[in-house]
Amino acid sequence: MLEFRKDLFVLLRNVGRVAPEITGIFIRNSLANAITSSSDKNVEEVEASLSLLYALGESMSDEAMRVGNGLLSELVTNLLSTRFPCHSNRVVALVYLETVARYMKFIQENAQYIPLVLAAFLDESGIHHPNIYVSGRASYLFMRVVKVLKSKLVPFIETILQSLQDVVARFTGMSFASKEPTGSEDGAHIFEAIGLLIGMEDVPLEKQSDYLSSFLTPLCQQVEATLMNSKVMNPEQSNVQIANLQQIIGAINALSKGFSERLVTSSRPAIGHMFKQTLDVLLQILVVFPKVEPLRTKVLSFIHRMVETLGASVFPYLPKALEQLLAESEPKEMVGFLVLLNQLMCKFSTLVRDILEEVFPTIAGRVFSAIQRVPDSSGPETNTEETRELQELQKTLYTFIHVIATHDLSSVFLFPRSQDYLNSIMQLLLHTSCQHKDIVTRKVCVQIFVKLIKDWCASSSGEEKVPGFKSFIIETFATNCCLYSVLDKSFEFGDANTLVLFGEIVLAQKVMYEKFGDDFLVHFVSKGLPSVHCPQNLAEQYCQKLKGSDLKALRSFYQSLIEHLRHQQNGSLVFR
Structure with a gap:
């Protein structure tokens, strides 16, 4: 039956493209028949009519929807002004709301229909439907509607908030003695919709402050009351x-999505102050419940949101937050911690240098201690949850180091307390750039080396910024990664990702020559290439290409050189 419906809708769309007017009339008649039916048992007929109307909207372009030519205006008017006898039926209610949401581009250009749209979502057939699945879906669709209509809903904010008062009260009115949590994601969608509504600059500042306070204050009070009573809770109450x-954290997080960084930091800093106070309250959760992973995850998510919302004004709260997050972090949680630091570096670049220098030694110590347990081989015995978590941590570590290197923060590795881990980092990057089974990860590591060479190695001769780094790059990285690894038969030139990696390896050679000059070239040509029996004439051509300015020509030549050496070795080269 399901396949039959799919085929029918495909046929409808095809006919609609050929004869849109006839298709519209057919759907109008179908909808009219469903409307005039007096029986509350015609669920199938109503659902089918609404589904046809939905399919029509699905086949229309956004432009056609906005223009609303032909019968569209009549169809949408009939849809919004109709309450079917079986409207409360779960199936009918769902398809009705989906269909209304499908025509939001039309509503956007025809604001006179907005009251009818709001009624459809806010009454007992939508968000207040007794069926939890219908009310949940209605909450999500309403949030999408708000995203589309935005400022057109400003005149209706009071009406909307009043209609949602009972839904919001489930969160703001929870008591300590409550036996059951409110229990669903609906609240997050509702709070996100509310945030989008009250977070617009079209809303006057005084009203905006009042609205926001009416939500944040009781929610924060709930948090503070719970934290104060945490020591006297029995296990059941605690859970x-x-x-x-x-x-509550999810609701506040969702609410904040409607507020832009510019609004809370520049045009209306008083709003930003309210979010800072909220952040201060929620960070206390990490102190009172330091080992409750779900809470730590929720608070971490809120910190992510506040970084985007508060911008640089979040800095005073970061030391405390990072300290608490690091205090009890397991490998799985450390992934989230590194992702947070990546966000901070990508957003603020060198402004987070001091913060990073403070936490990096602790991070490096814990991560390197953990990833030592990552097995080298793969097999059924290594396919455990712990192994997967450690592999994810290792993968995130590469991204973390890459973000540090590419955001002018490589000096963090040279900070006195961090230097103890420098050799471990270099060896890990070297091993990974040469042998990791994931080509993209290898590429990331090569890019890190290229950036470190640029940062730490001056073109002119002089005192080394990082003693031993230059010789490590010339003698170890250049030969192992740029030569031996690409000669290995596992390096497939027919693979697109491998070709991208190869391009990075060629670029690395060019950068090494620019920074080290003949020191690199002499070693590579006199020791590296002879070790793989490279003919002298090809070595000389390599020198010429490397000294030239055409990177594409160098890449093409180096690939042909590697393929020649492979053929010459006949696959006998053992990876070193």
Whole structure:
């Protein structure tokens, strides 16, 4: 039956393209028949009519939807002004809301229909539907509607908030004695919709402050009350309150999505101050419940959101937050911690240098201690949750180091407390750039080396910024990664990702020549290439290409050189 419906809708769309007017009339008649039916048992007929109307909207372009030519205006008017006898039926309610949401581009250009749209979502057939699945889906669709209509809803904010009062009260009115958490993601969608509404600059500052305070204040009070009573809770109460805290944090997080960084930091800093106070309250959760992973994850998510919302004004709160997040972090949580630092570096670049210098030694110590347990081989015995978590941590570490290197923060590696880990980092990057089974990860490591060479090695001769780094690059990285690894039969030139990696390896050679000059070239040509029996004439051609300015020509030649050496070796080269 499902396949039959799919075929029918495909046929409808095809006919609609050929004869749109006839298709519209057919759907109008179908909808009219469903409307005039007096029976509350015609669920199938109503659902089918609404589905046809939805399919019509799905086949229309955004432009055609906005223009609303032909019967579209009549169809949408009939849709919004109709309440079917079986409207409360779960199936009908769902397809009705989906269909209304599908025509939001039309509503956007025809604001006179907005009251009808709001009624459809806010009454007992939508968000207040007794069926939890319908109300949940209605909440999500309403959030999408708000995203589309945005400022056109400003005149209706009071009406909307009043209609949602009971939904919001489930969060703001939770008591310590509550036996059950409110229990769903609906609240997050509702709070996101509210945030989008009240977070617009079209809303006057005084009203905006009042609106935001009416949500944040009771939610924060709930958090503070729970934290104060945490020591006297029995296990059952504790579990309930932990679940409630998760939902409160999720609600606040969703609410904040409607507020832009510019609004809370520049045009209306008073709003930003309210979010800072909220952040201060939520960070206390990490102190009171230091080992409750779901809460730590929720708070971490909120910190991510505040970084985007508060911008640089979040800095005073970061030391405390990072300290608490590091205090009890397991490998799985360390991944989230590194992702947070990546976000900070990508957003603020060198402004986070001091913060990074403070936490890097602790991070390096824990991560390197953990990833030592990552097995080298793969097999059924290594396919455990712990192994997967450690592999994910290792992968995130590469990204973390890459972000440090590419955001002018490589000096962090040279900070006195961090230098103990420099050799471990170099060896890990070298091993990975040569042998890791994931080509993209290898590429990332080569890019890190290229950036470090640029940062740490001056073109002119003089005192080394990092003693031993130059010789390590020339004698170890250049030969192992740029020569031996590409000669290995596992290096497939027919693979697109491998070709990208090869391009980075060629670029690395060019950068090494620019920074080290003949020191690199002499070693590579006199020791590296002879070790793989490279003919003298090809070595000389390599020198010429490397000294030239055409990187593409160098890449093409080097690939042909590697392929020649492979053929010459006949696959006998053992990877070193």
